[in-house]
Amino acid sequence: MxxxxxxxxxxxxxxxxxxxxxxxxxxxxxxxxxQSPRIAIVACCDSRVDPAVITDSNPGDMFVIRNVANLVPPYEAAGSWHGTSAALQFAVCGLEVEHLVVMGHAQCGGIRALLEKEESEEHGDHFIASWMSIADEAKQHVLHDDSLHSFDDRLHACELSSIEISLKNLMTFSWIREKVEQGRLELHGWYYDIRTGEVLHFDRDSQSFKPL
Ligand SMILES: [Zn+2]
Incomplete structure (x- = not known):
C-alpha cells in the first residue's frame, strides 16, 4: 500500500x-x-466529476447527492435502504431547494458496466448490476438503435438516455411532482464531458442535449 x-x-x-x-x-x-442551499444535485461517485468544482461553488451552496452513475430510482415503498431517495426527500421537503439537477458524465464506469453486462447475469448479490438496472430502459433503447455503430456511440447515448430516465423517476415521488407542478421546483438534466469540460443540458422542447 x-x-x-x-x-x-x-x-x-x-x-x-x-x-x-x-x-x-x-x-x-x-x-x-x-445550511440553506437553493440547489440539489445528483452526481456520479466518479472522482473526476465534482459538482462543486464544475460549478465553482462554495460550502453551503449546493446539496450534493452522489451515487454510482448518478441514477435516481423510481419511488418504491418496499425495501429499506433507499439512500438516494432519503437524500432527495431531505433536499426537497426539508431544505426546500428550488432546483434539482441530475448530472451525468462522459466515460461513466457504471453505464459501461450496464452495457457490458450479459443479460443472463443474475443480479444476486452483485450490488452494481442491481443498482444499474434502474437504467435498463436506456440500455434497451441504445441496443436497438441502428444509428449507433460503435461501443463508444452506445455508451454516450446510454449516458444521456439514463439522465432522462432519472428525470422521469424524480416525478414518481409525489412530493417532487407536486412542487414541480406548483412551479416551486425545477428539474434539470446536465451532462458533463470530462474531456472538454463542457456541460450540456437537456432541452425539453427539442428533447435533446444542448450547451449550457
Ligand atoms: Zn459515472
Missing part, C-alpha cells in the same frame, strides 16, 4: 490554516444558521 493518505492529511492541514481561516466568517455563519 502506498502512502497516498499522507497527501490528503497534508491537504487537510493546509485547509485548516488556509481556506478555513480565509473563510472563517462564512463557515461560522453556516454553522450558526444552518
Amino acid at each position: 502506498s502512502n497516498s493518505i499522507e497527501r490528503f492529511i497534508a491537504g487537510y492541514h493546509r485547509f485548516r490554516s488556509g481556506y478555513y481561516e480565509e473563510n472563517r466568517e462564512r463557515l461560522n455563519e453556516l454553522a450558526r444558521e444552518g
Whole structure:
C-alpha cells in the first residue's frame, strides 16, 4: 500500500490554516444558521466529476447527492435502504431547494458496466448490476438503435438516455411532482464531458442535449 493518505492529511492541514481561516466568517455563519442551499444535485461517485468544482461553488451552496452513475430510482415503498431517495426527500421537503439537477458524465464506469453486462447475469448479490438496472430502459433503447455503430456511440447515448430516465423517476415521488407542478421546483438534466469540460443540458422542447 502506498502512502497516498499522507497527501490528503497534508491537504487537510493546509485547509485548516488556509481556506478555513480565509473563510472563517462564512463557515461560522453556516454553522450558526444552518445550511440553506437553493440547489440539489445528483452526481456520479466518479472522482473526476465534482459538482462543486464544475460549478465553482462554495460550502453551503449546493446539496450534493452522489451515487454510482448518478441514477435516481423510481419511488418504491418496499425495501429499506433507499439512500438516494432519503437524500432527495431531505433536499426537497426539508431544505426546500428550488432546483434539482441530475448530472451525468462522459466515460461513466457504471453505464459501461450496464452495457457490458450479459443479460443472463443474475443480479444476486452483485450490488452494481442491481443498482444499474434502474437504467435498463436506456440500455434497451441504445441496443436497438441502428444509428449507433460503435461501443463508444452506445455508451454516450446510454449516458444521456439514463439522465432522462432519472428525470422521469424524480416525478414518481409525489412530493417532487407536486412542487414541480406548483412551479416551486425545477428539474434539470446536465451532462458533463470530462474531456472538454463542457456541460450540456437537456432541452425539453427539442428533447435533446444542448450547451449550457
Ligand atoms: Zn459515472
